[in-house]
Amino acid sequence: MHIKKQRLLTPGPTPLLPSALHAMMGSDIHHRTDDFRNLYKRVLADLKEILGTSSDVLVLVSSGSGAMEAAAQNFFSPGDEVLVCSAGKFGERWVEITKAFGLHPTVLTAPYGEAVHPESVEQALRQNKNLRGVFVQASETSTGAQHDVKAMGKAIQRTEAIFVVDAITGIGTMPLDVDGWGLDIVVGGSQKAFMIPPGLAFLSISPKAWAMADSAKSPRYYFDLKREKKNAVNGESAWTPNTALLLAFAEALKFIRSIGMPKLVENAQLLARATREAVTELGLQLFSNSPGSSVTAVRPPSGMDSGVIVKEFRTRFNAIITNGQGSMKGQIFRLAHLGYFDFHDLFAIIAELELILAAQGYPVQFGTGVAAAQNVYAEAALPKEAVALT
């Protein structure tokens, strides 16, 4: 018999920042008071600073999918032609959402695990001058692949179209120059690199996007961004806000500001690299040929269902990792790096993966995957640059 602490190691929800979790205890404040207005203004200002944009940033009480819907509602009209880059489950969600609001998406599809090439986007824009928007995932969480939104943005900037980027798992795991790269709408969610529970989403909205909002005729009410903007100026939300999560968000933003967004990205990138080295050392294959740093999708050994690995992580170690989604179920397992993850987590996860593989009859020399991760730490980590959390 052994104790097994529950550990949440998924690409959202992610492990919680303790100071953010504790802040939720202060949520007995009223949302139409200055207590709240000061909090809300601070969250919006800090979020804007962290995203490094001069665009408006608005927060919604919804999951990330709600903010994706808001992007489709507020800047387009039924019948508008748009381009969707689809390389996994969340690309497919863009297709579903745009269709649900009567837009006409042209879909550029990449096989699961791969990414849509920026050249394909450029070509599509050349071929169809009526395209009003381009939708993409910065990081496709379902496969671990990453899109080159910098190159795409540069191409889109030269057209009338706006660039709508689902960066829900991209923020905090890859560099994103919102203004410089022409990322007109950037969508994020609370339960990702922001280290707090699910329930909040947000968007940045460029002047180019706002200009389109004036003529946009898609029906909207709850996600009316102009209404939110009008209220936000006064430190208020259009509807009842999620006070507890905003208190947590304020703490998380404070933490990210204290270390700087580039350092948060670097942390995820380092852990992702160490994970790739570790699983490769164990003889496993990466699923994506353009892997990002939010989550690493790994193929199980030949003949093994990845669900077995996911189940064994839970049964043996009470650690929650994720299977493939949809058609990839059973084909991959995913190890997350975004937000509040550290090497301590990773060393243990790899040791546990080794034990699970061995128990399934896969030949493993204990400690060899861990050693590969340790080597990445040893080469990269300088103690004086590390961030101590209390």
Add this chain to the structure above:
Amino acid sequence: MHIKKQRLLTPGPTPLLPSALHAMMGSDIHHRTDDFRNLYKRVLADLKEILGTSSDVLVLVSSGSGAMEAAAQNFFSPGDEVLVCSAGKFGERWVEITKAFGLHPTVLTAPYGEAVHPESVEQALRQNKNLRGVFVQASETSTGAQHDVKAMGKAIQRTEAIFVVDAITGIGTMPLDVDGWGLDIVVGGSQKAFMIPPGLAFLSISPKAWAMADSAKSPRYYFDLKREKKNAVNGESAWTPNTALLLAFAEALKFIRSIGMPKLVENAQLLARATREAVTELGLQLFSNSPGSSVTAVRPPSGMDSGVIVKEFRTRFNAIITNGQGSMKGQIFRLAHLGYFDFHDLFAIIAELELILAAQGYPVQFGTGVAAAQNVYAEAALPKEAVALT
């Protein structure tokens, strides 16, 4: 740069049980109401069940040292001759406490890292029929050594003396048959295997000990155990109780009851064994020749100050482990196993220890210590017997 979560890996305070931590939020109750009385009665009953004793069990608002003092005050009189087994810093504390209250201790000393032999106790009892009590540590936290309290208890049972056992880190890490082995006074603390913060101590008191209390003349007031017992019958404490910690204690006791005390002990023993295998595999030496399972004291490589290892754990990984205490400072570092620890913790700790040793120039093949711990897991752990915590 990399994120480093703070991790408390010391032999007290120990990592907190989440459900116990959350329960502290309910501490806005008053202690002279039935809300409190029901809580207090439940804590005392559950604690008694977990200790497996028919003796009275009382809780004090103090650290463990306070309960040690209560043992010296309530059952002895100035001038009483007592025997103290001293094998480390906490044995020395028994000497200080007994002297502070005018008792005359004869001290059986074992070198740091070793244990006092039960035969020495038996011999001392034969040589001095006036001995009124024998004081010992079940587990000497400062060295990681463990005393054979079963053999000692059997010898003391045949005399007039009472057996006073500091089991602060012994409870939950070794079998303790309180009634069967004649452990008249057993002292425990909240921040050890009970997985809650410091601030509560407790004692079990046998009928043989209570009989001595009637004639005991040592001065006492705050730690008057008769007064506590009288109040406890009605579900009250003599003085203002620590409500928050009692709420946490109730949750921790509920958890320990759910798995059973023997399983908690088995968890610590398994982790201690895996730790010994890991550090031995890395070429390090254990400090104690009779190591217990509360904490493992390890000698650093020859020529290396153990303080460097402690400091590097904090600097590189924000993990708090402990140095040697007093004269052992610099000579050993200590890795804890008592309470809310699991293999996930251990795999990471060993990987970190390997990195720290290598950074100091000690030859380490990464992953080999982890592999030794993995082997202990692989041989011992049966998933169906593991305890999932939410």
